[in-house]
Amino acid sequence: xxxxxxxxxxxxxxxxxxxxxxxxxxxxSLAVIVGNRLSxxxxxxxxxxxxxxxxxxxxxxxxxxxSRKRDGEREGQARFSTPPQNAYPPVVVVAPPGxxxxxxxxxxxxxxxxxxxxxxxxxxxxxVDVGGMSYERCS
Numbered sequence: 001x002x003x004x005x006x007x008x009x010x011x012x013x014x015x016x017x018x019x020x021x022x023x024x025x026x027x028x029s030l031a032v033i034v035g036n037r038l039s040x041x042x043x044x045x046x047x048x049x050x051x052x053x054x055x056x057x058x059x060x061x062x063x064x065x066x067s068r069k070r071d072g073e074r075e076g077q078a079r080f081s082t083p084p085q086n087a088y089p090p091v092v093v094v095a096p097p098g099x100x101x102x103x104x105x106x107x108x109x110x111x112x113x114x115x116x117x118x119x120x121x122x123x124x125x126x127x128v129d130v131g132g133m134s135y136e137r138c139s
Contacts (some may be wrong), residue, residue, distance in 0.1 A: 035043065 038046070
């Protein structure tokens with residue numbers, strides 16, 4: 001039975017190598033076909049994107065390694081420190097800004113509920129009076 005397993009592993013190994021080579025040949029031929037049809041500018045953009053992704057991979061792997069190390073240290077510290085028994089978490093109450101609200105809730109903000117007079121200044125030209133409101137133009 002050991003000999004049969006060895007033959008199956010060898011066949012799968014050869015199939016994996018053949019599949020990898022076929023995939024590599026397809027990728028290279030596709031790159032050559034696409035590379036011949038693209039302009040110089042688009043090839044430069046594509047090369048920049050490939051280099052950017054290539055430089056981002058080691059950086060992201062470094063970040064993952066450092067974060068895993070930090071998480072491992074935190075787990076080690078958490079094992080040795082036990083929380084005190086019957087300890088309640090702190091209660092935090094946040095009061096709304098502006099102090100006490102009047103009776104009932106003010107649904108609209110002050111800018112919408114109490115409109116104010118607005119003056120507009122348009123740069124360039126003569127002052128214009130529209131519907132009782134004057135729009136001054138600075139020259």
